[in-house]
Amino acid sequence: MKPSDIQREVELTMASLDRLRKAEAPSDFADILTSKMIFAEDQIKWVNRAKLALVAMVAMAILNGVLMFKNHDNQREHMLHSIAQQYHLTGDL
Secondary structure, three states, rough: OOHHHHHHHHHHHHHHOOOOOOOOOOOHHHHHHHHHHHHHHHHHHHHHHHHHHHHHHHHHHHHHHHHHHHHHHHHHHHHHHHHHOOOOOOOOO
């Protein structure tokens, strides 16, 4: 490019900047934006609480199942041992 072409491009660019205006938002833009942000934040808190409740329920169900099966095995062994004692049985059952 020639220096005159560069100078002309610079002048065109600078002239186009003269027509720029400051962007303005509507008068209630801040209120609308903050209300939407608060609403979104409340939804996120609700979703997080729901996830936490679901995880707690699953953990309690798993713990309950484990304890039931463990207790069931202990009761069976206790029952067999008590029957063996009652009838004076010896050896492994």
